[in-house]
Amino acid sequence: MKPQHVLLALSCALAMPLATARDNTGTAQQAHFAATSAHYKQLLAGPVPNVAELTLFANLLPKGADLHHHYSGAIYVETYLDWAAALGYCIYRVSDAGLGIERFKVETQPQAMSEAKKAVCASIDQVRADNGFYRELLTRWSDKDYDNHVHDQPPPDKQFFDTFGYFGAVSDYNYNLALKHLKARAQAENLGYMETMLRGGPSLRNVPDYSPMLDTLPAEATAEQVEDALIRSFVFLRNDPGTQQSIADYLKVHEDAAQGVDDGSFRLRFLAYVSRNSAPSVVFSSLYTSFVAATRSPLVVGVNIVGPENGIVAMRDYSLHMKMFAFLKRQFPQVKLAMHAGELVLGMVPPEGLRSHIREAVTVAGADRIGHGIDIAHESEAVELLALMKQRPVTVEVNLTSNAFILGVKDEAHPVKLYARHGVPFVLSTDDPGVSRNNLSQEYLLYATRYKPDYARLKQLSYDSVRYSFLPANLKQEEITRLDRRFAEFEARIAGLPRAPR
Template sequence: MTTQPPSRTVKLLLLTYIFLLTGCSKNLDIAPAAEKIANQPPVTSNAAATSNYYNELIAGTTPKIADLTLFTNMLPKGGDLHHHYSGAIYAETYLDWLDKTQSCICSGNECKSKTDPEPIPKFGIVKNPPSGTCISAQELRTNKKYTAFYRDLLKRWSDKDFGNHVHEQNAPDQQFFDTFAFFGPVSDYSYREGLQSLKERAVAENVLYLETMLKSAPTLENPDLAKKLNALNANSADRQVEEALSLYFDFMAASADAKAAIDKYVGAHQEAVAGIDGAGFKLRFQAYVSRNSSPAKVFSGLYSSFSAAKQNSLIVGVNMVGPENGYVAMRDYSLHMKMLRFLRQRFPEVKLALHAGELVLGMVPPEGLKHHINEAVQVAGADRIGHGVDITHESNAYELLTAMKQRNAAVEINLSSNAFILGVKDEVHPLQLYRQYAVPFVIATDDAGVSRNNLSHEYLLFASRYKPSYGELKTVVYNSIHHSFLNEDQKREEFRELDRRFAAFEEKISTMARSRKTYTAVAGPGI
C-alpha cells in the first residue's frame, strides 16, 4: 500500500501545534483552530503532559483551585508591566520602617507633628511626634492591648478584609486610593531596600522582570507661561494648544533649574536600582506625573518624564497616574492627550504606557466613557493601555479594537484591582472582548501591597475564570516580555531565559502528574 504524504494543511496545523507547545518567543494571535489543537496534545513530551494536566485542572464548571494555585505559583511569569512601587510594598514592610524613621502611628482622632502644621488623622504616620501622642510600630505589634488597632490599621493601609464581613466602610475606589496617604510619609524611606524586597518576592514566584513606577517627575513653574497654559481646556483649538505648549517646552529646555532637577531625578533612580539586576532578574522604571494637577504642572512633569527617559536607559517609559474619574482628570483628559502627542513628536524614541479606561458606567456620566482609550491610542499614540475597562462604552469600539490589534497596543489586565475598585470581574470584564478581537494583553498586579496579592494570584484568576488553553496561557507570559519596554537585545535574552524556565517547569509538572497518577493507581479510589 502506498502512503500519501501529508497535505500542506496538515503540515501547517502540525507546525502551529508544535510552536504553541515549545515556548514561543513572539506575540501570537491564538486562532480558534490552533487553540483546539493545543487542547489535544499527545502525551509524548513534557509540554504535552503539562497541557494535559492543566486541562484537567480547569475542566468542568468548578476548576481545581488548590491544584491550580500550585500550578500558577510555579509557572514562569515573565514580567509585571503595570506596577506601582509604593502600592506594591506591603503594609507590614512600611511598619518595619517606622521605627527606623523615628515615626509612629496616630492612635487618636488626630495627632500633631513638631514639623507639620497639618493635623494627622487616626492611623496616619506622625513624623517627629511630641511625646505621648502616638504608638510606635514595635509597641503596636507586641502589646496585646493594640491587637484590634493593628488589625484596623492593616484594613486602612490596604484592602485587607474589606469584602469578607459587614462593617462601616468607604466606597471601594476611595478605600483603595486613600491607602496611599496613610503609608505615603514613609514610602520613600529606602527605595533600595523596598526594591530589594520586591525583587526577592518576584524571584520567589518565578518573575523575571519588573517595570515599576517609583516616584513622580519634577516640575518647574513659570507663572506667566503657566497662566496661558492653564487657560486651555479640552475644547481649545490645536493651534492654541501647540502655541502654549511650545512656549513652555522652550522654557523647560533652556532652564538650568529644570536640567538640574531632571538630573537629580535620574540619579535617584540609578541609586535606587544599584545592585538589583542580576542573573534571571531585571528591573526598570517608568517616569510619571499626576493627572489631577494644573495643566502647566502636568506638562512640566511630562517634559521631565520624557527627558529623563531619553537621558537614561533605566527609565524605559512614561505614564500618568491618579484616579481617572477625578474632576481635573476628566476635565483635562483630552488636553493631556494633546500634550503627550506634542511630546512624542519631540521624543519619538520614548515609550508610552497610559492608564486609560479605568472607568465604569455610573462612576462618571456616560459621555465620560466614550473617548479615553480612543484618545490614548489615536491621539497620544500609547504603546500600552493600563486597565482598558471601559472599552465597551467607547465610541466606535469595534474600530478601536481593530486599531489596537493593528498597532500592537497591548492592554495591561489587572483583575484584582478592577474587581475591587470598579466591581468588574468574571464575564463582565472586557478581557473576553480583547481575546476575541486578538488584541494583545498582559497580566499584571497594579498595586499588590494594597490588594494583598501577587502576580501568581493574577494568573490564577485568569486561568480559573477564563480557562485559556495552555498554549494561550504561555503566550500571555511571553507577551509580558514582548510588550515590555526593554530593548530588543534584552528581550531576546529574556525570551531565552523564559524558554529555559518553561522547559524546567514542564519537566517538573510532567513528573508530578505521572507521580500523582501512579499514587492513585496504587492507593485506589477513596483512600
C-alpha cells in the first residue's frame, strides 16, 4: 500500500468513532424530542388538560427571552415592602384631604412629618403585623385577588395603572440589586435573556425657548408645519448642553444598574421609553433622548412608548407621536422600535379609535415589534395590514395575563390565533409580572392550555423570542446556541420522566 493510501485509511479509521458519536448523539436527541412531544401531547389530551403536570412542564421549559417587560411592574409587592423598610419609610393607614395624604401611599420623608401624620403612618413592621391592612395593601399595589372583591375596586385598567403610583416611590431603591433579583427569578424558570424598560428618557418641561415649538401646533397643522416644528425642536435638543448631559447621566444609571448581571447563562438589555400622556414637547424631548441613548450604548437596544393608550392625550396626539417616531427614525435609522399599540377594545374608546393605531405604528413610525396588538381585527384594511406585518416582518408581543385583566380579552377572543393564521410572528411575554403576579412560565402554560399548540410550536416560540430580540446578530447567535444546549438537556430530562397514566 502506498504511503498516502495508508494515511488516508488511518484518517478514515480515526474519523469513524467521532462520526458514530455524532450520529448517536443526533439519534438520541431526536428520540428525546419525540418522547417530549409525546409526553406533552398526552398532557393536553382529553377534555381537560392535565394542568398540574403541564405546570411542571412549563416551569422546566427553556425560555429564550422575555421581550415585553417593565422593570418597576416586575417587582412583587413583598419585595417593595422590604425596600421601604430598609429606607425607613412608612405607609399611610388613612386618606385625609386636610393632611394631603392617601391611604396605602408611601411617605418618603418620615423625619419631616407632622405629629398628625405620624399618628396615621405605619412602619413596614406595623404594616406586616396588621394582617387585614397588609392583605388590602397587596390588592392596591397589585392585581392580587381582584376577582374576589371586584366591586370594591376601580375598573381593571385603572386598577392596573394606579398600582404604579403606590410602589413608584421605592422602585428606584437599588437598580443593580433589583435586576439581580429579577435575574435570579428568571433563571429559576429557565429564562436566558430579558429586555426590560428601566427608566424613561429624560425630558424637558416648560422651557420657554423650546416647549412652544410643538405645544402651540394647531390641531389642523399641515405636514409641513409639523415637520418644521420637529426640525426646530430637534436642533434645539441636539445643541442644548443640559439635554446632552441628561443623556450621559441616563446612560450612567443603566450602566451601573447592569453591573455584574450578565454571565454565561443570562443576559440583560434595556429599552428606553417615553410616556405618551404628556405635552408634545415633553414627549418629543424624551423620545429624542431615548433615541440618542440607543445609539450611544450597546446596553440600550431599542425604544418604546408606554402608558394608557386610551388616555385623552394619548388618543388626541397619537398620530403626532407616530410622526415624531418617523422623524427620529430618519435621523437614527439603526434604532429598533418596540411600540405599545392596539392595547384597546371596543367600548374603551369609540370605534374610530380602534382603526389606525397598529397601522400607524407599523407604516408611519416603522415599528419592528408591536406590544399587545389587541385591536387588530378592528383596524382599517386589517387583512392587508396583517400581510404587511408578515412580510416585513413585524413581531407581536403577546401578554396573555395582562390582556385578560386590563382588557378582558382571553381565550378565543384574543387575536393570537388570528396572527398565527396570517403568518404574523409573535412571542410570549410577561408585561408587568409583579403587578399581575405572574411569570413567563405561566404565560407559556396559558398559551398551551388555551390554544393547545403542539410541542414543536411551543419550542419555536422560545426560539422566536431570541430571533426577534434586538440583540446584535453575534449575541443573538450566542443565545440560540445556549438555547440549543438547554433544550437538549430539557428534552433528555423529560424523556426520563415516568409517563402519566392514560
